[in-house]
Amino acid sequence: xxxxxxxxxMLLGLLICSRQRCFAQATSSSELIKNARFxxxxxxxxxxxxxxxxxxxxxxxxxxxxxxxxxxxxxxxxFLARKINYAGNYKTRGDRLExxxxxHRACLEHGGDLDIHAQGINVIAAGREVSEKLNLDKRNxxxxxxxxxxxxxxxxxxxxx
Amino acid sequence: MILQPLPKDIKIIGxxxxxxxLGIAITMALPILCGLAFGEVNPAVDFIIAIEISFIAGxxxxxxxxxDEDLNWMQGMIVVSLSWLVVMALGAIPLYLSGxxxxxxxxxxxxxxxxxxxxxxxxxxxxxxxxxHNFWRxxxxxxxxxxxxxxxxxxxxxxxxGAFRMYVGEARDERILPNVIHTSRFIWSVSxxxxxxxxxALGLTGMASGMKPVNAFFHGACVFMAAFDTGGFAPQSxxxxxxxxxxxxxxxxxxxxxxxxxxxxHFHIWQGRRKEIFKNIETVTLLFTILVTFAVCALGLAQSxxxxxxxxxxxxxxxxxISGHTGTGFQTIYAGQFLTDWNNLALSGVILAMALGGxxxxxxxxxxxxxxxxxxxxxxxxxxRIIMPERALVxxxxxxxxxxxxxxxxxxxxxxxxLAYIILYLCGALIGMFYGYPFLSALxxxxxxxxxxxxxxxxxxxxxxxxxxxxxIAQMWSGRLEFMxxxxxxxxxxxxxxxxx
Numbered sequence: 001x002x003x004x005x006x007x008x009x010m011l012l013g014l015l016i017c018s019r020q021r022c023f024a025q026a027t028s029s030s031e032l033i034k035n036a037r038f039x040x041x042x043x044x045x046x047x048x049x050x051x052x053x054x055x056x057x058x059x060x061x062x063x064x065x066x067x068x069x070x071x072x073x074x075x076x077x078x079f080l081a082r083k084i085n086y087a088g089n090y091k092t093r094g095d096r097l098e099x100x101x102x103x104h105r106a107c108l109e110h111g112g113d114l115d116i117h118a119q120g121i122n123v124i125a126a127g128r129e130v131s132e133k134l135n136l137d138k139r140n141x142x143x144x145x146x147x148x149x150x151x152x153x154x155x156x157x158x159x160x161x
Numbered sequence: 162m163i164l165q166p167l168p169k170d171i172k173i174i175g176x177x178x179x180x181x182x183l184g185i186a187i188t189m190a191l192p193i194l195c196g197l198a199f200g201e202v203n204p205a206v207d208f209i210i211a212i213e214i215s216f217i218a219g220x221x222x223x224x225x226x227x228x229d230e231d232l233n234w235m236q237g238m239i240v241v242s243l244s245w246l247v248v249m250a251l252g253a254i255p256l257y258l259s260g261x262x263x264x265x266x267x268x269x270x271x272x273x274x275x276x277x278x279x280x281x282x283x284x285x286x287x288x289x290x291x292x293x294h295n296f297w298r299x300x301x302x303x304x305x306x307x308x309x310x311x312x313x314x315x316x317x318x319x320x321x322x323g324a325f326r327m328y329v330g331e332a333r334d335e336r337i338l339p340n341v342i343h344t345s346r347f348i349w350s351v352s353x354x355x356x357x358x359x360x361x362a363l364g365l366t367g368m369a370s371g372m373k374p375v376n377a378f379f380h381g382a383c384v385f386m387a388a389f390d391t392g393g394f395a396p397q398s399x400x401x402x403x404x405x406x407x408x409x410x411x412x413x414x415x416x417x418x419x420x421x422x423x424x425x426x427h428f429h430i431w432q433g434r435r436k437e438i439f440k441n442i443e444t445v446t447l448l449f450t451i452l453v454t455f456a457v458c459a460l461g462l463a464q465s466x467x468x469x470x471x472x473x474x475x476x477x478x479x480x481x482x483i484s485g486h487t488g489t490g491f492q493t494i495y496a497g498q499f500l501t502d503w504n505n506l507a508l509s510g511v512i513l514a515m516a517l518g519g520x521x522x523x524x525x526x527x528x529x530x531x532x533x534x535x536x537x538x539x540x541x542x543x544x545x546r547i548i549m550p551e552r553a554l555v556x557x558x559x560x561x562x563x564x565x566x567x568x569x570x571x572x573x574x575x576x577x578x579x580l581a582y583i584i585l586y587l588c589g590a591l592i593g594m595f596y597g598y599p600f601l602s603a604l605x606x607x608x609x610x611x612x613x614x615x616x617x618x619x620x621x622x623x624x625x626x627x628x629x630x631x632x633x634i635a636q637m638w639s640g641r642l643e644f645m646x647x648x649x650x651x652x653x654x655x656x657x658x659x660x661x662x
Contacts, residue, residue, distance in 0.1 A: 033498065037501065053372045053373055055372060055404075056371040057371060062371065066288050071288065073399070090204075105502070106473060106502075111472050111476040112472070112473035113402065114494070134203065135203050138210060139206060142206055142210050145210060146213060148213075149217060152220050153220075159224070
């Protein structure tokens with residue numbers, strides 16, 4: 001009985017801890033762009049994969065987050081950006097972040113960009129390197145096509161003779 | 162009486178088409194080098210397959226249609242219009258194989274969009290696209306901007322009189338130098354010099370903005386190709402908004418304007434005759450139309466209250482306008498924001514700018530400044546005729562490299578092409594409305610496609626109807642070739658079906 005209580009207590013503790021690390025329900029990029037006037041100046045939660053470069057500037061870092069339908073630029077402090085290890089590209093899946101911050105339809109500080117100024121971030125899934133294996137079907141097709149070119153070449157030579 | 166084309170015509174067309182296909186196949190080696198440099202195996206194989214298919218098609222045509230005869234006007238025009246369609250299909254192969262395009266039609270759409278320097282895209286998840294495929298997307302804009310045939314003329318044709326017929330068929334009726342092959346080489350040398358300078362400027366700015374050096378210079382080269390060729394593709398899904406940099410945007414504005422100027426004007430500037438910029442009818446008209454369309458756009462934006470302050474007006478209002486006017490299609494706002502943040506007046510300003518375009522003998526599409534200037538002069542001449550005494554001799558002239566007297570033939574030709582463009586814009590808008598889109602959105606997207614601009618208000622997406630994709634492909638194709646080659650191929654098909662032997 002004691003053991004069961006202990007397990008239940010531990011599970012409850014884990015649940016509370018994990019809830020503390022999550023923000024409210026995330027809003028999608030398409031929803032934010034479509035209803036930008038409504039969300040302007042509000043605290044929003046946005047979730048997406050870090051893509052491209054982390055662009056470090058004098059007073060902060062630009063991180064572009066892609067949630068599938070689109071990507072939005074997130075402006076954050078260098079301190080927050082330290083949590084990011086992977087940025088997505090062809091060979092990498094970027095860290096998946098959950099960002100809580102103030103949404104701007106046309107940011108006064110950044111020349112009218114539609115952006116989010118992050119107040120807090122959570123890494124909800126770590127990124128990874130993607131290993132690339134040669135696609136054998138494509139390789140076989142390339143070999144067959146090469147054979148056809150050689151045949152065409154030989155037929156031209158025979159024609160000339 | 163219409164005569165059916167002879168087998169000899171088809172043979173000549175096939176032979177030269179084969180030559181152009183081989184030329185394009187060779188350019189596909191560049192992305193392979195890029196793939197090898199970045200260690201991307203499967204993307205490199207995609208291009209090997211595409212090269213092989215292109216070689217097979219090109220060699221087959223050259224073997225079966227072997228001829229020593231030169232092209233006549235009709236054949237030259239048909240070779241040009243067909244080569245754009247064939248190169249679209251061949252260039253779409255590596256894109257489709259990458260898995261980032263939902264269908265082969267979508268890949269064809271993007272290839273035509275790149276070749277015609279439009280910039281509308283149906284690509285999925287560009288942010289994970291390989292360097293190899295991204296390089297190809299931008300290279301096809303560079304190839305299409307200079308002209309597919311120009312590649313063949315520059316590198317694979319040692320000199321034949323049919324060269325000029327193909328050159329004209331690609332909507333370049335001005336020769337910078339007496340010899341058309343020298344003209345093509347000059348266009349390439351201008352473009353490559355600017356490429357080096359532009360990529361360097363953008364690369365250094367990218368680095369200063371916090372990008373990794375490799376990415377900064379790769380993006381710099383790609384964005385330069387898209388800006389100078391007034392294309393509009395960008396390596397990331399957010400287009401130019403990705404960089405969040407005012408300096409980056411300002412440099413692209415300069416490159417876009419350079420791309421919208423006549424290559425003949427570039428030649429004169431290179432020769433030290435800088436006064437030509439201030440006297441030329443095209444640059445004067447361009448300045449005037451930019452001011453007028455921006456005034457309309459700014460009024461609309463002020464009404465809607467979308468942006469506050471001069472910097473915002475420049476980065477969001479003026480940037481989209483100049484991008485539309487030069488036919489580039491770079492965006493620093495999301496497509497949907499045109500409909501949510503901009504009112505109808507501001508949208509109309511951008512549509513008008515897109516419809517007008519840049520200079521002739523540049524990489525822009527649309528009606529173009531020379532034609533607009535000529536129409537304006539023709540109106541002025543007619544007004545003078547009404548006002549002045551009947552006996553007065555009314556002569557109107559304009560400055561385009563040299564002093565040119567306005568005659569009826571020039572005015573008629575300018576009006577005809579302008580009318581053809583307006584019909585093309587409206588037809589696309591009608592088809593868009595048929596598929597259920599509102600008039601202004603449909604007109605915006607149709608004008609963007611037909612004028613080879615690439616700005617989007619959100620209609621262009623992988624989920625749009627296939628009929629609309631085909632419509633936009635046809636608009637991009639006919640808009641880029643300025644109708645003549647397209648009309649010739651339609652006439653050729655009609656003669657093939659209805660003509661007498």
